[in-house]
Structures are given as structure tokens and as C-alpha cells.
Amino acid sequence: MTRLLRFTGVAAVAVLWTTVGVGMWRTGLGVTDDRPISYLGTDPRAMVLFRGGLIVATVLLVGFAWVVERRLARPTGFFVVFLVGMVGQAVVATVPIAGEGASHAVHTTGGIVLGLSLPLLMWRFAAGQSPGRWRRQSYGLTWLEVAGVVAGVALSRARRAVIAEVIPAVVFHLWIIVVTVRWRAWRQAPVDDDHMIPE
Numbered sequence: 001m002t003r004l005l006r007f008t009g010v011a012a013v014a015v016l017w018t019t020v021g022v023g024m025w026r027t028g029l030g031v032t033d034d035r036p037i038s039y040l041g042t043d044p045r046a047m048v049l050f051r052g053g054l055i056v057a058t059v060l061l062v063g064f065a066w067v068v069e070r071r072l073a074r075p076t077g078f079f080v081v082f083l084v085g086m087v088g089q090a091v092v093a094t095v096p097i098a099g100e101g102a103s104h105a106v107h108t109t110g111g112i113v114l115g116l117s118l119p120l121l122m123w124r125f126a127a128g129q130s131p132g133r134w135r136r137q138s139y140g141l142t143w144l145e146v147a148g149v150v151a152g153v154a155l156s157r158a159r160r161a162v163i164a165e166v167i168p169a170v171v172f173h174l175w176i177i178v179v180t181v182r183w184r185a186w187r188q189a190p191v192d193d194d195h196m197i198p199e
Contacts, residue, residue, distance in 0.1 A: 019053025
């Protein structure tokens with residue numbers, strides 16, 4: 001089972017980029033647009049793709065986070081932070097940004113929770129690794145994500161909403177791919193036999 005769940009992160013990345021990419025193409029939303037990607041969830045031409053893609057990706061990412069947590073076998077809070085982020089993503093998927101009442105505020109809050117969770121979960125992942133090259137690389141990716149979030153905030157203030165969302169997402173997805181490829185390097189971390197899942 002571990003072998004299968006190991007690839008759910010990469011599958012989630014593929015689902016997200018495919019559904020968002022097709023949605024942007026169908027609606028004409030460009031990377032320099034001042035409207036956030038979330039507006040795909042309000043456009044009939046992309047609504048099902050956007051919402052369905054996010055929900056499917058959320059489920060896949062929770063599976064990925066679970067198996068990562070099991071392999072880490074250290075109480076760093078990684079899984080909790082990851083789950084909080086996925087709750088934010090689920091809110092973004094199900095509550096339209098241009099809906100009635102408090103919809104916009106709820107959607108925006110979900111997006112902020114998701115965005116802030118990314119560097120935090122990557123930091124907790126890095127903290128769970130044994131000292132060495134792999135741990136340093138993990139912290140390096142964490143700082144890259146922090147830079148991506150800062151760049152995203154700056155671009156958002158400059159009314160470049162799409163690219164502001166894309167940059168942090170790209171770094172996070174790069175982290176998922178690196179973690180998946182470097183799976184065996186996780187063995188550097190001490191593993192409690194009672195919590196380890198055999199490959």
C-alpha cells in the first residue's frame with residue numbers, strides 16, 4: 001500500500017495542473033490576469049473542472065501526507081499542519097469566491113490558510129529528518145517556499161493574482177516531486193518499528 005500512496009502526491013499535482021490549465025484555457029484567464037484562479041470556480045466553462053480537480057487533489061494529498069507521516073515516525077506536527085492546509089483547500093473548492101453573503105470572506109480565508117500551511121508543513125517535514133544532506137535540502141526547499149509566498153504577496157498587491165498563486169504552488173509541487181523521488185532517503189530518519197509501514 002505504501003508504494004501506491006507514495007505516488008498520490010505526484011498524481012495530485014498532475015490533476016491540479018491539468019484541471020486548472022484546461023480551465024484557464026477555456027475561460028481565457030492568463031497568468032498576468034488580475035483575477036485569482038478561484039474565479040474559474042464561478043465560470044460555467046470551468047466550474048466543474050476547478051472544483052472537481054481541487055477536491056480530487058485534496059483527497060490524494062491527504063493520502064500522501066499520511067504515508068509521509070508514517071515514514072517520518074517523529075512527532076513534528078507535520079500531518080496536523082498538512083490537514084489544516086487541506087481543509088483550506090477544500091473550502092476554496094467548495095465555497096465560491098463570488099458567492100452570496102460571506103462566501104468571498106470564507107473562500108479567501110480558506111486560501112490564506114492553505115497558503116500559510118505550505119511553508120509550515122515543509123518546515124515540519126524538514127524537522128523530522130536526521131541531520132545530514134537530505135535534511136539540509138529539505139530546509140532549503142522550505143526557504144524557497146517562504147520566498148515564493150513572499151513573492152506571491154508582492155505580486156498580489158501588484159494585481160497579478162494568477163502568477164501570485166502559481167509561484168508558491170510550483171515550489172510546493174516541486175517539494176512533492178523531490179520527496180517522492182528521494183523516498184529511500186527517508187531511511188536516514190530513525191524509524192520506530194511500531195510505526196513503520198513496510199514497502
